Amino acid sequence: MKNGLNWNFDNSYSRLPDSFKETIDPVKVKKPELVLFNKDLAKNIDLDFSNIKNEELSALFSGNLLPKNSNSIAQAYAGHQFGHFTMLGDGRAVLIGEHLSKNKKRYDIQFKGSGKTAFSRNGDGRAALGPMLREYIISESMHHLNIPTTRSLAVVKTGESVMRDTELIGAILTRVASSHIRVGTFQYIAARKNEDELKMLLDHVIKRHYPNIDKAKNKSIEILKIVLEKQVDLVVHWMRVGFIHGVMNTDNMSISGETIDYGPCAFMDVYDPKTVFSSIDRTGRYAYCNQPIITKWNLARFAECLIPLIDKDQNNAIKIATEIINSFENKYEEKWLNMMRDKLGLFGDEKNDQSLILDLLTWMHEVKADYTNTFCYLMGEKIELKKYYEDKRFLNWMERWKNRLKLNKNSSEKYLQLMKSVNPLVIPRNHKVEEVLDSANQNNFQPLTKLIEILSKPYLQNQKIIEYQLPSNQKEKYQTFCGT
Numbered sequence: 087m088k089n090g091l092n093w094n095f096d097n098s099y100s101r102l103p104d105s106f107k108e109t110i111d112p113v114k115v116k117k118p119e120l121v122l123f124n125k126d127l128a129k130n131i132d133l134d135f136s137n138i139k140n141e142e143l144s145a146l147f148s149g150n151l152l153p154k155n156s157n158s159i160a161q162a163y164a165g166h167q168f169g170h171f172t173m174l175g176d177g178r179a180v181l182i183g184e185h186l187s188k189n190k191k192r193y194d195i196q197f198k199g200s201g202k203t204a205f206s207r208n209g210d211g212r213a214a215l216g217p218m219l220r221e222y223i224i225s226e227s228m229h230h231l232n233i234p235t236t237r238s239l240a241v242v243k244t245g246e247s248v249m250r251d252t253e254l255i256g257a258i259l260t261r262v263a264s265s266h267i268r269v270g271t272f273q274y275i276a277a278r279k280n281e282d283e284l285k286m287l288l289d290h291v292i293k294r295h296y297p298n299i300d301k302a303k304n305k306s307i308e309i310l311k312i313v314l315e316k317q318v319d320l321v322v323h324w325m326r327v328g329f330i331h332g333v334m335n336t337d338n339m340s341i342s343g344e345t346i347d348y349g350p351c352a353f354m355d356v357y358d359p360k361t362v363f364s365s366i367d368r369t370g371r372y373a374y375c376n377q378p379i380i381t382k383w384n385l386a387r388f389a390e391c392l393i394p395l396i397d398k399d400q401n402n403a404i405k406i407a408t409e410i411i412n413s414f415e416n417k418y419e420e421k422w423l424n425m426m427r428d429k430l431g432l433f434g435d436e437k438n439d440q441s442l443i444l445d446l447l448t449w450m451h452e453v454k455a456d457y458t459n460t461f462c463y464l465m466g467e468k469i470e471l472k473k474y475y476e477d478k479r480f481l482n483w484m485e486r487w488k489n490r491l492k493l494n495k496n497s498s499e500k501y502l503q504l505m506k507s508v509n510p511l512v513i514p515r516n517h518k519v520e521e522v523l524d525s526a527n528q529n530n531f532q533p534l535t536k537l538i539e540i541l542s543k544p545y546l547q548n549q550k551i552i553e554y555q556l557p558s559n560q561k562e563k564y565q566t567f568c569g570t
């Protein structure tokens with residue numbers, strides 16, 4: 087079988103010049119074994135798997151059997167990692183092709199952990215099972231939380247081990263993205279100082295993601311504005327659910343506005359704006375509260391790449407770009423405020439809304455209340471650890487909130503509907519994620535599939551979710567690792 091799953095490939099990125107990529111097949115693995123397959127996603131993108139045996143799926147999603155018309159490449163990119171510019175590229179991933187669904191939507195199909203490429207530097211090109219399953223769980227959870235994200239189609243064990251601090255089980259994740267073009271892709275091409283290539287990349291991105299600005303007088307100005315909007319929306323979503331990306335380097339910021347690269351990310355439990363989980367983020371550069379600031383910083387790096395295309399007069403180009411970048415704060419603050427109003431069920435726009443919101447956050451911070459569960463409590467959900475909400479300061483705040491709700495100019499149930507649409511009842515709790523990964527590493531995938539199932543309906547009440555709502559009671563601080 088050469089063309090399992092009826093892929094419909096049209097590989098537009100691989101038609102770009104050689105400087106954009108290396109053409110390379112995934113390195114074959116010893117004994118592939120499919121451990122997760124996302125049937126819903128497969129169906130959504132019109133991949134029919136009904137006649138395909140697990141063995142063939144294992145071969146397909148390990149790269150041992152390359153589908154017809156795939157043309158696999160490792161993409162070149164650069165990036166600012168913790169503020170420092172570096173040449174990077176797909177060091178442990180290959181894009182096997184761009185699949186078109188029936189309605190002509192284009193999806194990058196990428197294997198992560200598929201062996202060495204020209205960009206591997208000192209790495210082995212491989213990935214361990216734990217981090218690939220973690221990406222599967224959290225990216226799918228983000229999707230169901232209605233947040234733009236890359237998705238996960240399959241995880242295959244390779245039958246090989248990878249050496250990290252200890253010997254680990256090797257695995258490959260199939261990632262589905264609207265594209266893998268990053269701010270870092272622009273940085274790579276811009277660093278080559280070849281304007282034709284830069285224009286080519288810009289045209290490629292516009293055709294693919296933003297066809298509505300194809301006829302604009304100055305496409306580079308328009309793309310900067312659009313990407314800024316997309317990134318403001320994205321980071322507001324992250325703030326809404328308490329998601330901490332953990333490694334917001336410019337190579338991990340997608341031009342399409344999807345969340346990408348689930349390495350050391352995790353969800354905040356106790357509300358603390360300075361929360362950092364990643365072991366390598368020693369200065370807290372990517373802490374929860376810094377995410378909007380870093381988004382703006384990354385967008386400024388994107389703007390720098392576009393300078394030669396914005397205006398022949400460099401000073402003028404810089405002036406135009408700076409003005410756009412400086413629009414970030416106002417846009418962010420407005421969208422953040424509206425998002426928080428939604429979380430509290432507030433319609434309209436009253437002058438004291440901001441202080442009402444900030445007072446709740448300050449209280450949560452001071453008493454160390456759980457971010458997600460506090461909103462659940464306000465929605466009338468039965469939440470254990472109720473003692474927090476008997477605090478006098480909180481009760482006073484509730485009075486103010488209830489008075490503000492009276493100013494909503496619509497029926498009284500509407501506020502609850504609004505809150506229920508934006509406040510998740512379940513998020514991937516750190517201790518739960520660790521628990522299911524431990525089991526999976528011992529070849530028991532049942533807790534993992536149950537967690538994925540629970541996280542697929544985060545806004546719906548259901549008796550089964552109770553044990554997934556509790557924050558960890560561990561005293562030790564939770565830490566995440568890059569998983570490279």
Ligand code: AMP
Binds near residue numbers: 174175208210333568
């Ligand atoms: P990430 O931290 O996943 O964003 O990766 C940063 C860079 O390191 C990218 O260029 C990756 O391709 C590369 N990289 C990460 N892990 C490995 C590995 N095991 N082997 C080779 N390259 C890697």
Ligand code: MG
Binds near residue numbers: 337338347
């Ligand atoms: Mg990355």
